[in-house]
Amino acid sequence: MTIRVRPISPEEHLAFVATRGTASFLQTPAWAAVKAEWRGESLGWFDGDRLVGAGLVLYRQVPKVKRYLAYLPEGPVLDWSGDVAAALSALRDHLKANGAFGIRIGPPAVLRRWEAATLKAALADDVLTRLGDVPADHRDERAIALADTLTSLGWREQAAEGGFSAGQPKYNFQVPLAGRSEDDVLAGMNQLWRRNIRKAAKQGVEVTLGTRDDLVEFHRVYVETAERDHFTPRPLAYFQTMWDAMTAEDPQRLRLYLARHEGDLVAATTLVQVGTHAWYSYGASTTAKREVRGSNAIQWQMIRDSLAGGAEVYDMRGITDTLDTDDSHVGLLQFKVGTGGEAVEYLGEWDLPISRPLYAAFTAYMKRRG
Known part of the structure; x- marks a missing residue:
């Protein structure tokens, strides 16, 4: 099999994603x-004339030099269960010809999954401090084999909290919806979540688009949320x-959700959907009127x-x-576990240095920027 990579139009790119059902x-x-x-570019992987993969590559230039980090966040969209060596080699050849000194990819492969009951027990166990130490309910041997393949091809797994500032999370929380009704999902939530959803409705919280x-x-x-939770907000x-x-x-x-109580905005979120996958992407809530449970109401409406x-x-x-439990970040997991969903560990992000000196210099530069 001879694979070639070349630019494709946005229309071709979207059409391919549609054939896959979803993509990040x-x-x-x-x-x-x-x-x-x-700088963005849509790429296609071709086996002869047949399009077999697609991806968005983002190029970031090295200061004062016309060389680039080529980044494919949570991608590319390929058949990761098969032999990926030819596809990755073709990607390297294309990006090297376009001035890339290094490549970062994020294969959308899940290594492990932990169900809500397992997570609840782990949170109550004083001995366990990291999710990675908890035996998973499900392991994907194909994803584990893919990690070995990437290593053998010269790719380097990146630390989840280190490296380039563009990095995506390795651990995510998801609520499975396939084959389930609203009643099924609601029944899977813990008592506190169900009570808060009912309370929001009783208090008259209204969620609109x-x-x-x-x-x-x-x-x-x-x-307001950024000031309260101590993170730097993005501009309007x-x-x-x-x-x-x-x-x-x-x-x-992209959809915007607004939760109001007696005319006052108490929570707001954005939802993104591509095919069969929906993401809660940004959320905000006021300090005032937290007792009306606008955050639970808005999450429930997005799920529905x-x-x-x-x-x-x-x-x-x-x-x-x-x-x-002494770490402030654990509250986010506790909140999400109440939905009855599962924690998933992705394969993470992997780098392939093409020019090692430029790759090392750029990595150091991005770390200095924080």
Whole structure:
């Protein structure tokens, strides 16, 4: 089999994703417009004339030198269960010819899964401090073999919290939806989640879909959340660009949810869906009126809409691997576990240095930037 990689149009790219059922939203053409500080390119993998893979590559330039890190977040979209050596070799050849000094990929392969009951028991165990130390309920031997293959081909697994600032989370939390009804999902939640959903409804919390104009209100609450939780917020323009790019690609790609109580905005979130996979991408809530449980109400509405929209997975995105109750990050896992979903460990991100001196220099530069 001879595989070649060449640029393809956004239309070809999207058509291929549609044949696969889903792909990460970070691997859609629209994401290139969102990440304006990178130069984007849609690539196709061809076996003869047949398109067998697609991906979005983002190029980031080395300061003062026309050489690039080539980054394919949560991608590319390939058949990762087969022989990937030819596909990765073709990718390397194309990117090297375009000035790349190194490549970073994120194969969307899941190594391990932990069910809610296992996670609940682990959180209650004082001895366990890391999710990776907990025996998994499910292991994928093909993903484990893929890691060995990547290593043999010269790729390097990156630390989940180190390396380039563009890195994606290795651990995520997901609620399986395939073959389930709303009642099934609700029954799978813990008692506290069900009680909070009922309380929000009794208190009169209303969840509605917003428009681009409502991003201003979303951002106001998002900034408040950032100050409370001590993270640096993205500017309003970032979300406006995301809205314009993603809804132009598909009117249902990005949705804004607003939870109000007696006219006051108490929570706001964004939901992204590509085929059968839906992601809770950004969330915000006010300090005031937390007792009306707007965050639970808005999550439940997004889950219901994801089910109605044909999603098989509701993805609540990243979690850290800590189980230490003294660690402030553990609260996020505790909140998500209440949905009755599962923690998943992806294969993570892998780098292939092409020019080792430039790769080392760029890695050091990005670490200095924090």
